[in-house]
Amino acid sequence: MGSSIETLVNKEYQYGFVTDVDSDTLAPGLTEEVVRLISSKKAEPEWLLEWRLKAYRRWLTMTEPHWPNVKYPPIDYQAARYYSAPKSVKPLQSLDEVDPELLATYKKLGISLTEQKMLAGVAVDAIFDSVSVGTTMKEELSKHGVVFCSFSEAVHNHPELIQKYLGSVVPYSDNFFAALNSAVFSDGSFCYIPKGVRCPMELSTYFRINAAETGQFERTLIVADEGAYVSYLEGCTAPKRSTNQLHAAVVELVALDRSTIKYSTVQNWYAGDKEGVGGIYNFVTKRGKAHADAKISWTQVETGSAITWKYPSVILQGDNSVGEFYSVAVVNNKQQADTGTKMIHVGKNTKSTIISKGISAGEGQNSYRGRVQVLPKAEGARNYTQCDSMLIGNKCGAHTFPYIEVANNSSMTEHEASTSKIGEDQIFYCKARGLSTEHAISLIVSGFCREVFKELPMEFALEAQQLLGITLEGSVG
């Protein structure tokens, strides 16, 4: 991943920005004017501006939901800036200005100095090779007809695809944060795999986004045409800082007949200091729609953010479609998570699998919230849910809110749950065999998460394991 970071700070933001935008920072606040400005800065076509405006006007009529099991001070939507060009964010001058704990984590993850600077928002004097990894990758992909670019680029180069699929899985009216995102989204990924094509490599966000400044409202759309296959990796294990506190992304996946989309996320957003101050709120809407004989698989390892609120879901529209959700969510110190999934069985003989592993440490509060819904015409639907919680220490909490709604009596749903506590006994047993406390926790927790980790692409799996160990350091005192 090292050299790829170097390459990604490239020409992406050229698209959509007509003028040099160094001095361009809008005053805080959200109005229709702001929405129009964002759209014009990106030189978007009229239909997209209209869509944004409809979303904005709808958002104005909505109320922020408060049903999740998380607490946070009220968000002042008029206090945030909704547009800032990448270069206008003033970078730090040196690594000395960065939170030393953050640096310590980077070191542990073996991240190079240049990469550390970029992740922490320090100015980087970059001289990039003309033959970059990103360029080579793009060549390889274009050979197969795979489109992988920023959302903004796609609006210009593939407007018909955007028009057809944008909002088809998560309409702007879906929820408060989706409406907000639809109005002011900055950028994201777009991916299209043609009929029958198996994407030759794993697609990773690293190759697309400028990691130095991350979008507050990302919008991603992935479309796999009939019989296609793609595996997409989002995120990185290194804790990322952002000048924005609220991150409300929307990810839509469309899996047409017989296609497969595998979407893996490793999220380690800045969780705030030990008191939880300054951490990021990760409020995300992720959903996939699977057509006949298609499969959508979500795998997530969430270790960061002050608050994680997301339910990657699958609408099992087509007959014989399959949805999977594998999740490890960790909360430590004062982190909170309310996460899970929704599997909506619509077609016949649909199948869903949910494996959720929650780990709570420190004073963290972890909630699993899942919905398995079998609609009346969903003959032969099958669901298996396994939801396990692990508690480390005496001050944390694990909660489960499973909703199972079955309206068809030929279906079968299974739900298993377990709660366990990492005992001092387990730790001592490992220590008595020569393993350090850190190693012991890492081992025990990895064992706990094994079923989920084995769904991750190997490179991610190793990092996720390491990350887990670091996140839980000092949690057993």
Added chain:
Amino acid sequence: MLKIDNIHAKAGEKEILKGISLTVNAGEVHAIMGPNGSGKSTLAQVIAGHPGFEVTSGSITYGGDDLLDMDPEVRAQKGVFLAFQYPVEIPGVTNAYFLRSAYNEIRKANGQEDVDPMDFLDLMEKKIKLVDMDPAMLHRSVNAGFSGGEKKRNEILQMAVLEPKLAILDETDSGLDIDALRVVSSGVNALKRADNATIVVTHYQRLLNYIVPDFVHVLAGGKIVKSGGKELALELEAKGYDWLVDAA
């Protein structure tokens, strides 16, 4: 090898070890016997470094170094091995993986490189014969779903693989039937060398028919009330503990 000098230890507010002194040399087998609550297991765990006990006075030297100053994992890396009375389960972590991690940690502490996973698998399969266990057990999670006897045999397997200098067997015979007892004992005996030592903690003389001790110490009320050779165990078998406890 091990020198325990007037150790006092407590769990919470309760003092359990009230002044124990013991010397164990390489090549020796010491048996620690005594009635329930005498502090036998506590002694074993204090040597291994269990955080539930606090040493209030006295010292323990191991190979000339201050043992009490070392973290439990360091003690293990230096060759101290505790076969637990109640081995714990670690779901999702296979025996093979766990053992290899432990083996490598100890190697690392001794300046050696990690072992090749395939070579290690060969090693484990060889050692597993010593405890008459099915090699398929190596790929099951540590102690998960193991019967009491299997757990104890697993402890001896670990001992066979890690080859400690000082092995402490904490009531390894409890819960074992005759056959398992024989298997476990032969495993322990096969591991005896001139440069290592074994401390066997047990209630019953029976185990000592198979693992023959050089010295027998009787613990009562947190103190060693009598030491002797292996005949002492036979005397206890015949007379029980009362005559010693009353006299103490």
